[in-house]
Structure formats: structure tokens, C-alpha cells
Amino acid sequence: MPSFNVQRYGARGDGRTDATKPFLTAWSLACGSRARAMVYIPRGTYLVGNLVFWGPCKNIITFKIDGTLVAPANYWSIGNSGYWILFAKVNRISVTGGTIDARGAGYWSCRKKGGHCPQGARSMTFNWANDVIVTGLTSINSQATHLVINSCNNVVVRKVKLVAPDQSPNTDGLHIQASAGVTVTDSTFQTGDDCISIGPGTRNLYMSKLNCGPGHGISIGSLGRDANEAGVQNITLINSVFSGSDNGVRIKTWARQSNGFVRNVLFQNLIMKNVENPIIVDQNYCPAHQGCPSQGSGVKISQVVYRNIQGTSRSQQALTFDCSRSNPCQAIRLHDIKLTFNGRSATSTCKNIRGVKAGVVMPQGCL
Secondary structure: OOEEEHHHHOOOOEEEEEOHHHHHHHHHHHHHOOOOEEEEEOOOEEEOOOEEEEOOOOOOEEEEEOOEEEOOOOOHHHHOOOEEEEEEOOEEEEEEOOEEEOOOHHHHHHHHHOOOOOOOOEEEEEEOOEEEEEEOOEEEOOOOOOEEEEOOEEEEEEOOEEEOOOOOOOOOOEEEEOOEEEEEEEEEEEOOOOOEEEOOOOEEEEEEEEEEOOOOOEEEEEEOOOOOOOOEEEEEEEEEEEEOOOEEEEEEEEOOOOOOEEEEEEEEEEEEEEEOEEEEEEEEEOHHHOOOOOOOOOOEEEEEEEEEEEEEEOOOEEEEEEOOOOOOEEEEEEEEEEEEEOOEEOEEEEEOEEEEEEEEEEOOOOO
16 A cells, blocks of 8 residues: 655654645645555654645545644644644545644633633544544544544544543533444543533444543533534443543533434443433523523433443432423433442432333432
């Protein structure tokens, strides 16, 4: 397979020389190759600005990173475009190995001071891409979300590590929206926002063997911001551990009119370690209380199964179902739940919910 080594086109792994152009040159040659091709980033540290890798390409591409990519020290240089590294309209691409460091600290402190800041860059984004594999990647200190999968089909994310300090604003690990057939396995998320956020139009998503925390847990939503919105369906999360996160598994919707929905969701074999809200459905999300006239969510939540979830809650209330008045949660199933608070049984609260429970369910009082 032809290999296009970025050093051949002038990239230096010294962490100081701008390697943006050599990277783009290597990409365009690989993308135009009629044979399977590789873009190769050898060991070293490469300073790169905005990288937009456009397809479609003529063949299968491997983007192999043995080195580290770092963003410019001045956060404005990538912060205004919304993305740092973008793969767009590329099919059959594998991104393997390496570390990307967006050096987000200066940007976070601008945000915290409430100063005039750019919108913030997502570290690596895939738009309108199909048959994608991301494996062995470590992303640290993203300005905003680490990894975004948007309008893609057939994506595998495995053995990734997405890390930012727990107080860094909006540094979600992985965000998925308008995509089908995504698998996420064997990965670690330690972030300042959601470990994984699942947006409108996501379907057939399978997640397994994940470690989440610190962060805001794994969240379906927020959904229902817009009146016309694609639903979320066929979501599976199994065999995962939450450690010290603000939430475990959460479904969050705006308290306003929408034709959105969430259905056919399985949360199974999960361990909660000192998690603030291990199981939560919040259908009354309305920051600043604007645009929610009747305070009722139009998003219809149904067929959600919680099975074999155990561990410890950091708050007394381990189970919260605050469902929509106008569209109650339907066909919710709680099966073998054991969540404790300070060594004793936790509490639960349920509003506007219909469903069944089976096996041992602690805390009791719901359904």
C-alpha cells in the first residue's frame, strides 16, 4: 500500500514548526491514490492548525498516527471554525493510534471568566462519512467536544481515551447525532461534560465495556429543542462502569413542543461507583426558563429497560423519573436494580411514568 509520510512533505516533529500544509499535501495525494493508501505520521510532536480532510477519496485510506498532534498555543487560531481536525465526505477510512492535544486550558479559562471567546473547536469530527474506524486514539484537553460523529453510517470507535479536567466546560467525550450503526467499545472517558452525548437522529447505537468518570455520564439528549426533530432509537449500553460521575444513564429533553421520541433502549450490567444521579430521566430541561410555555415535553419516551444496575449513589435519590406531563414515559422496565446511599437503601422519585418492575428493585417506590 502506498504510504504518504507527512515528513516527506516538510512536516517536522519538533512541536514548533507549523505542519498544517504538509499534512494536507499528504492527504490529497493519499485521497487521490487509486490503490489503498496510508497517511503516516511518525513519532514526534506536530504543530497543526485547522485540518480539513475532504473526500470522497478514490480508495480506502488509513490515517496512522504514531506521533502527537498539538494545536497552536493561541486558542483563537482554531477556536473560531468550530473544529480542529475534520474528515468530511470520506468513506472507508481508519484513524489509528496517536495522541491529539488541543491545549484547551487557555480557552476554558476565557470561558470561565465570561470574556469574549471564540465558539470553541471540537477536536476530531466526522461529517457525512461512512465505514469509519477510529481505534487506539487518545484525545486530551479538547476546547469543546473531543470526538464528533455527525451524519455518518457504520462507524466503529474502540480503545479510545478521551480526557479533560472535570471542571473544563463542555468538553464532552463523544457526541453522536444523525448517525446509524455506530459501535463504541473498550474505551475510557474522563471529561468535564457528558462522557457520551446522543443527539437527534441516532439509531442502532451499541456501546460496551466503557469507563465513564469524571463527567456528566452517558446522556441521550438533550432532545426536543426543535419542534421537528428526528427520533432516537435502538440504543444499547452494556457491561460498563461509572466512577464519580454526575450522572449515570440519563435521558434529557426540553420542556417544549416536539415530535421527537426515544424508544427501544437497553441499559444493562452497569456498575455505579459514587455517582450523583445513577438513573435519571429529566423531561423538564429549560435553561433560563425561556421558550417553554406549557412546561411540557413533546418527546415521547418508551420501551426503556434498566437491567442489573448496581452500586453506590452520591445523593440520597438514586432513581429519578421526571417524565413529561403531556407525554408520560411508557413501557419502562426496572429489573434487578440495587443502588445504595451511604450503606443503606437510596430513595426514588417518579412522575408521569408507566411500566413494570421485576426481580429485586432497590430503591423501591417507583412504578
